[in-house]
Amino acid sequence: MRVLLLSWEYPPLMVGGLGRHVYALSRALAAADHEVTVVTRAPGGTPSTTAERDGGLTIVRVPEDALLTPGGEHAPFAAALAVNHALTRAALKVARSAAFDVVHAHDWLVAHSAVTVREQVGIPLVTTVHATEAGRHQGWLPGDLSRSIHSVECWLANQSDRVVVCSHYMRWEVHQALHAPAERIHVIPNGAEPDQWAAEADRIGRARVRFAGHGPLLGFAGRLVYEKGVQDLIAALPTLRAQHPGLRLVIAGDGPYAGELRQQTDALHLRDAVSFAGFLDGDLAATMAATDAMVVPSRYEPFGMVAIEASAAGAPVAAAATGGLKEIVEPGRTGMTFRPGEPEGLGRAVSRLLADRSAAAWMVRTAQRMVADRYSWAAIANRTVEQYARARRDPRPDGMAERLALPEGNLLFT
Structure with a gap:
């Protein structure tokens, strides 16, 4: 299978566990003879897009657009949108260069790139939700920034043909907070070798x-x-x-x-x-x-x-x-x-x-x-490929994303 992975972080750019997850999954998929391309951010100061290949794994690193983004509370949201401009261009170029079977997004930070690839190239979208904004705040959306991030999470989850989560608890949370259909949410744990x-x-x-x-x-x-x-x-x-x-x-x-x-x-x-x-x-x-x-x-x-x-x-x-x-x-x-x-x-x-x-x-x-x-990554990669295949066989029905509605209050669950 030919897989396009989109991730905000990938070694050496690491913020938390998401980068380690994508690194291990991409290598496990490649080791199982799948062709994998990861499109991710380049380190600061990188002048142009670079690509490196290791067997069946290709890493495309994309420098950020030189856009002025505001500071203060909304800086993370503005920065994510700015980076998505660059990621989208690179991802579309990669996706059109070969017959990819699926695009796999990791969290809201790459939502716009992932949905654009799905719509423009016509391949199914699988999304791994590593955490939710409401969950990070114990069920609350405390301000406009949180509500903005939550809206993108809802949009991405409902635009996806399959949603992958790492635990049964997260399956409940994604269904409860993001209103993703329960039958399209599947548990695949993280791993460690x-x-x-x-x-x-x-x-x-x-x-x-x-x-x-x-x-x-x-x-x-x-x-x-x-x-x-x-x-x-x-x-x-x-x-x-x-x-x-x-x-x-x-x-x-x-x-x-x-x-x-x-x-x-x-x-x-x-x-x-x-x-x-x-x-x-x-x-x-x-x-x-x-x-x-x-x-x-x-x-x-x-x-x-x-x-x-x-x-x-x-x-x-x-x-x-x-x-x-x-x-x-x-x-x-x-x-x-x-x-x-x-x-x-x-x-x-x-x-x-x-x-x-x-x-x-x-x-x-x-x-x-x-x-x-x-928790071996080989087993986790196999289970992920099963969801890729199901997404291809059973794509999201048209109009599913139209069910999205932001909550009237700030409390989503307790």
């Missing part, structure tokens, strides 16, 4: 020396935004440190909430106990393996890929029982769970892992078997 998360012993040792000191080590990995719940992990640290002397925390990642988290750390006199490590890139697997527990304190989490990756790396996992995480972490079997937004419960779950190392090691082994059985 165990071999790619198996770090060498000396690298694990170096990570331990760098971050742990002489006590236990906790870890967090992800984008630093409010909904990831890092503030709850930091709030739990004083009590945890009293119970487990010398305990430290390493925070891998960056994002717009980093300043507030640093201020919270200082206010709790934890500066020497918390390392803001930024993006660890090639050292992430070793750092995860070096921890005594990886904590996933999300208040909103469509899937929870970091729980899969941490398990594959060999770290015990304590995760909030929310969203897709509830479908991954089975309490007492593949990790420990706690109610989102509750530092006390987080502390109890983490303390259980730190206090009973043999039980934690058993959970790690059980979780690693789960990852190998359920």
Whole structure:
């Protein structure tokens, strides 16, 4: 099958888990002998469109149009529209150069490009919804920017012949918030290849020396935004440190909430106990393996890929029982769970892992078997191709998108 993938991010341009997902999926599809072309943004300063080929995989990187976009609250929306101008031109040129079977869009940021390709080239559109604007705000649309993003998400979902989501929770959310027909929403989880998360012993040792000191080590990995719940992990640290002397925390990642988290750390006199490590890139697997527990304190989490990756790396996992995480972490079997937004419960779950190392090691082994059985990218690629084929056999009925209507209020679900 010949597949055109559209994505806002792709290595080396990485913002969160979406880029890792598209990278792994595209390579798994190509490894299964499908012809895959990814059209994505080029790094800043790139003067012209570039293309690179690796077997059955082609990456087309497109520089942004030199458009003046406003700052302030609406900057992300304006920037997305500006980039879509460039992505659309490149995607149409690619789509018309060969007989593609399907276009696969990833989230609202490439919606205009994807829908234009569907309409102009006449190939089915499959969309993966990685998260929704309403979900990121616990069911609310707090302002005009959120309502604008939500409107594009609804439009894209209802223009798509198939919608793919990463968990049963997200299937409910996309149907509830975006009004996509339930029969066209299909669950395909994210994945992780165990071999790619198996770090060498000396690298694990170096990570331990760098971050742990002489006590236990906790870890967090992800984008630093409010909904990831890092503030709850930091709030739990004083009590945890009293119970487990010398305990430290390493925070891998960056994002717009980093300043507030640093201020919270200082206010709790934890500066020497918390390392803001930024993006660890090639050292992430070793750092995860070096921890005594990886904590996933999300208040909103469509899937929870970091729980899969941490398990594959060999770290015990304590995760909030929310969203897709509830479908991954089975309490007492593949990790420990706690109610989102509750530092006390987080502390109890983490303390259980730190206090009973043999039980934690058993959970790690059980979780690693789960990852190998359920979340290989080869299996995920095969299931995705099945949805491509169904989209070709059963396209969206004409007029389905006309059902779209924005909500009258700001609350979509609770």
